[in-house]
Amino acid sequence: GAVVSQHPSWVICKSGTSVKIECRSLDFQATTMFWYRQFPKQSLMLMATSNEGSKATYEQGVEKDKFLINHASLTLSTLTVTSAHPEDSSFYICSANSGPTEAFFGQGTRLTVV
Amino acid sequence: QKEVEQNSGPLSVPEGAIASLNCTYSDRGSQSFFWYRQYSGKSPELIMSIYSNGDKEDGRFTAQLNKASQYVSLLIRDSQPSDSATYLCAVEKNNNDMRFGAGTRLTVKP
Numbered sequence: 001g002a003v004v005s006q007h008p009s010w011v012i013c014k015s016g017t018s019v020k021i022e023c024r025s026l027d028f029q030a031t032t033m034f035w036y037r038q039f040p041k042q043s044l045m046l047m048a049t050s051n052e053g054s055k056a057t058y059e060q061g062v063e064k065d066k067f068l069i070n071h072a073s074l075t076l077s078t079l080t081v082t083s084a085h086p087e088d089s090s091f092y093i094c095s096a097n098s099g100p101t102e103a104f105f106g107q108g109t110r111l112t113v114v
Numbered sequence: 115q116k117e118v119e120q121n122s123g124p125l126s127v128p129e130g131a132i133a134s135l136n137c138t139y140s141d142r143g144s145q146s147f148f149w150y151r152q153y154s155g156k157s158p159e160l161i162m163s164i165y166s167n168g169d170k171e172d173g174r175f176t177a178q179l180n181k182a183s184q185y186v187s188l189l190i191r192d193s194q195p196s197d198s199a200t201y202l203c204a205v206e207k208n209n210n211d212m213r214f215g216a217g218t219r220l221t222v223k224p
Contacts, residue, residue: 006157034212043202043216044158093157103148103204103212108157 003027004096006106013084013113021079021109023094029074030096034103035067038091050077084113117141118205120215128223133190135218137203140184146206147179149188151199152217158202162188193222 003026013019023033031052036044048069049057056069068080077096081088094106120137127133135149146165150158162177164170164186170177176189186205190197203215 044214046213091155103160105157105159110155 004030004094004104004106006094006109008109009107010110011112013111015085015113016083018080018082019084019111021081021092021094021111023077023079023096023106025075025096025104028096030077031074033071033077033094033096035069035077035079036093036095038093038108044093047079052077081111084111086113089113116215117207117213118203118215120201120203120218122216123219124221125218126221126223127193129193129195131193131222133193133197133220133222135188135190135201135203135220137186137188137205137215138184139186139203139205139213141205141207142181142184144205144207147177147186148204148206148212149175149177149186150202150204150214151197152202153199161201190220193220195222195224198222 005024005026007022033050035047037047038044046059047062050069050071052071052074058064071077089112091108091110093108095103097103118139148163149161151161152158162175164177164179167179174191178187198221200217200219202217204212206212
């Protein structure tokens with residue numbers, strides 16, 4: 001199946017700093033990628049849809065100025081958590097579709113803000 | 115009403131038994147349905163996809179879809195301890211817009 005690589009797998013940062021997470025489709029081109037956040041024992045919550053060459057579409061309640069998304073190429077989308085706070089600590093997962101319907105997930109990034 | 119609803123569990127079955135996981139969805143226009151397995155701290159992995167009414171079998175897994183009832187299920191036969199995980203039901207509302215249920219935690223006891 002298609003491969004989506006996410007980096008880093010885990011990161012610890014100080015409160016107030018920014019963290020960038022990369023999501024790459026390794027063997028296919030993805031015009032659309034998705035960013036999810038998952039808190040412990042909860043399901044995946046869609047944060048935003050990342051569209052290559054255009055602005056991301058954010059879900060209601062997600063601050064676009066705090067979670068900056070850049071989808072500069074057909075194989076790379078980045079999520080930057082700006083001015084991170086402890087409540088931003090979560091598991092962030094990206095996904096991309098290689099075909100009409102099937103989604104492939106990155107490995108996820110465990111963010112801990114101290 | 116949540117867009118995708120699942121019983122959170124935990125669901126506990128003995129090894130070798132059949133585990134039955136259920137999911138309902140609210141958008142009657144949904145066309146694509148998926149079951150993902152997620153181990154603790156890991157990313158979800160696709161188990162089954164189903165697009166038309168009826169049953170779809172793949173090894174020990176059977177997905178069942180009933181669009182009239184807006185219901186999709188996953189049966190795991192001959193359950194193994196390695197099947198212990200959280201199972202996420204996902205429904206595609208329109209092209210590429212996927213919504214997830216809260217997940218059902220399954221424990222298979224040896």
